[in-house]
Amino acid sequence: MRLLLVHPSALMYSEIFLRLEPLGLERVAGAARDAGHEVRIVDLQVTGRRELAREITSFRPDALGVSLNYLANIPEAIGLAHAAKRALPDCFVFFGGHSVSFVAEDVLEQAEGSVDAVVRGEGEPAVVPLLEAVRDGGVDGVPGIVTLRGHGPQPRMLHGIDSPVPARDLMRHRRRYFIGELDPCASIEFTRGCPWDCSFCSAWTFYGRSYRKVSPETAGAELAGIREPNVFIVDDVAFIRPEHGDAIAAELERRRIRKRYYLETRSDVLLRNTEVFQRWTRLGLKYMFLGMEAIDAEGLDLYRKRVSPDDNFRALEVARRLGINVAINLIVDPAWDEERFRVVREFALSVPEIVHLTVMTPYPGTEIWHTESRRLTTRDYRLFDIQHAVVPTTLPLDVFYRELVKTQAVINRKHLGLRTAVGALRVLGANLARGQTNFARMLWKFNRVYNPERQLADHRRPVRYQLPLPQHLSDVGDRRKLYVHTRAAARRDAGQAE
Numbered sequence: 298m299r300l301l302l303v304h305p306s307a308l309m310y311s312e313i314f315l316r317l318e319p320l321g322l323e324r325v326a327g328a329a330r331d332a333g334h335e336v337r338i339v340d341l342q343v344t345g346r347r348e349l350a351r352e353i354t355s356f357r358p359d360a361l362g363v364s365l366n367y368l369a370n371i372p373e374a375i376g377l378a379h380a381a382k383r384a385l386p387d388c389f390v391f392f393g394g395h396s397v398s399f400v401a402e403d404v405l406e407q408a409e410g411s412v413d414a415v416v417r418g419e420g421e422p423a424v425v426p427l428l429e430a431v432r433d434g435g436v437d438g439v440p441g442i443v444t445l446r447g448h449g450p451q452p453r454m455l456h457g458i459d460s461p462v463p464a465r466d467l468m469r470h471r472r473r474y475f476i477g478e479l480d481p482c483a484s485i486e487f488t489r490g491c492p493w494d495c496s497f498c499s500a501w502t503f504y505g506r507s508y509r510k511v512s513p514e515t516a517g518a519e520l521a522g523i524r525e526p527n528v529f530i531v532d533d534v535a536f537i538r539p540e541h542g543d544a545i546a547a548e549l550e551r552r553r554i555r556k557r558y559y560l561e562t563r564s565d566v567l568l569r570n571t572e573v574f575q576r577w578t579r580l581g582l583k584y585m586f587l588g589m590e591a592i593d594a595e596g597l598d599l600y601r602k603r604v605s606p607d608d609n610f611r612a613l614e615v616a617r618r619l620g621i622n623v624a625i626n627l628i629v630d631p632a633w634d635e636e637r638f639r640v641v642r643e644f645a646l647s648v649p650e651i652v653h654l655t656v657m658t659p660y661p662g663t664e665i666w667h668t669e670s671r672r673l674t675t676r677d678y679r680l681f682d683i684q685h686a687v688v689p690t691t692l693p694l695d696v697f698y699r700e701l702v703k704t705q706a707v708i709n710r711k712h713l714g715l716r717t718a719v720g721a722l723r724v725l726g727a728n729l730a731r732g733q734t735n736f737a738r739m740l741w742k743f744n745r746v747y748n749p750e751r752q753l754a755d756h757r758r759p760v761r762y763q764l765p766l767p768q769h770l771s772d773v774g775d776r777r778k779l780y781v782h783t784r785a786a787a788r789r790d791a792g793q794a795e
């Protein structure tokens with residue numbers, strides 16, 4: 298069958314700092330192609346709607362799948378589904394991905410028949426049975442499927458993540474993927490899932506707190522096949538198991554692969570496994586995101602981060618000693634007042650690291666979606682991108698955004714301060730010489746994208762599609778109720794695989 302896979306446009310944050318290849322979609326494409334289907338991918342993060350329209354009319358797909366890792370992309374995806382059905386009424390249109398797995402029924406209803414099905418959970422084990430069922434008629438028995446008629450069997454989970462190989466070769470604009478100065482940049486997955494259970498995050502609920510590792514040989518072979526000199530490691534928390542990080546490092550040393558890497562990890566993991574991170578600096582580890590989330594113990598407890606402020610500060614020292622550039626993430630609570638923003642600005646200016654701010658957002662799949670006692674002020678999907686306030690702010694909303702953007706701008710100026718600007722110009726020169734302009738554009742775009750008036754105006758847009766209402770609970774009780782993939786289903790699948 299002919300399958301067209303689509304990734305929606307970039308969200309606000311990605312307009313500036315980064316834009317990365319849709320690895321999940323490439324893996325779904327890989328699985329379908331391995332089974333003999335003809336597959337194409339259009340990534341609207343890096344290309345326009347015209348290219349998509351051209352593909353629909355020239356390729357004439359039998360099925361079209363849209364990736365919805367982000368809630369904020371849902372209205373756009375419904376629009377794409379309507380357009381696809383208008384152009385090709387017989388084409389089977391389906392959605393899949395992280396966020397849509399938590400709101401499948403609502404989205405199907407909102408799409409009013411333009412979306413035939415939503416696939417909950419991992420896409421690789423579902424896509425081939427789905428395409429076969431579409432061809433033969435009757436998709437209701439496909440694991441993970443949800444249609445307007447109801448739910449199919451529980452989503453199936455891959456036993457191991459060594460295959461399928463992501464279909465990176467299908468991406469036609471690979472040079473447009475970058476993160477900061479790592480331009481161009483590819484992505485890779487070493488592990489899947491997260492064993493922690495932070496209250497604001499849905500990474501653990503999606504995978505049912507499971508954790509799987511790629512074999513070092515597969516990681517080495519994949520990296521050897523990646524042409525880009527820079528690689529973003531998409532793992533939620535890199536190098537939780539030191540022996541795994543070491544084994545991949547040994548494989549790269551054996552293959553003499555050296556690239557520049559960006560990864561994301563936790564402070565306690567960096568403190569515990571410092572030697573692994575050190576070994577990776579020799580292989581090219583240059584940047585890391587550290588999800589600090591809060592600078593005080595009270596905030597860390599609230600988010601159930603299970604680290605102390607002291608761990609966080611010690612981790613920063615370790616990273617500095619290893620020569621790794623760190624971007625810290627802090628969660629802004631809509632309850633913050635001007636004084637609180639001032640304290641955070643002071644903190645951000647006092648450390649050499651880049652500080653990123655995200656706004657505390659309860660969204661489906663997270664525990665705080667159920668337990669947050671403040672009422673939502675909006676249910677517009679587009680505002681659930683952790684850059685907008687969706688619960689009442691203590692400050693008037695316009696003042697809140699002014700403070701938020703002022704804090705981000707101060708940090709950005711520091712990031713591009715004189716010392717960094719000299720470094721940035723050097724990198725810029727080298728990138729431009731190679732025809733890479735993503736990093737250059739990022740430097741100039743900040744004020745246009747991060748703008749309090751723009752953020753405020755986003756709240757005034759007419760709303761067509763809304764999130765469902767949360768049930769308000771003081772405690773979710775058995776947290777396994779939040780899972781997309783359950784261990785029981787995984788055990789059953791593993792049994793079937795043996």
Ligand code: B12
Nearest residue numbers: 307308310311317321362364367368393394395419420499
């Ligand atoms: C890597 C990552 C990123 C990367 C790259 C994302 C990209 N280009 O796709 C970067 C750093 C750019 C990023 C940015 C953001 N991210 Co992010 N990101 C992740 C992370 C850690 C892993 C995603 C990943 O690549 N996994 C590996 C691949 C193989 O899996 P996958 O993409 O999930 O795909 C699988 C399934 O979802 C499914 N699937 C996916 N697509 C499709 C399509 C079809 C048709 C089917 C059938 C199945 C299917 O099958 C795939 C294979 O199993 C997830 C957390 C997580 N563990 O999922 C958060 C996460 C998805 N991000 C999140 C957020 C909030 C953001 C930002 C909004 C943050 C910000 N500060 O603004 C931005 C917005 C980015 C944008 N689109 O513009 C939230 C989503 C929240 C929400 N409900 O909307 C998550 C869940 C993290 C969290 N803490 O809760 N992110």
Ligand code: SF4
Nearest residue numbers: 491493495498500533
């Ligand atoms: S925030 Fe990080 S450590 Fe916490 S559950 Fe999510 S991925 Fe895991």
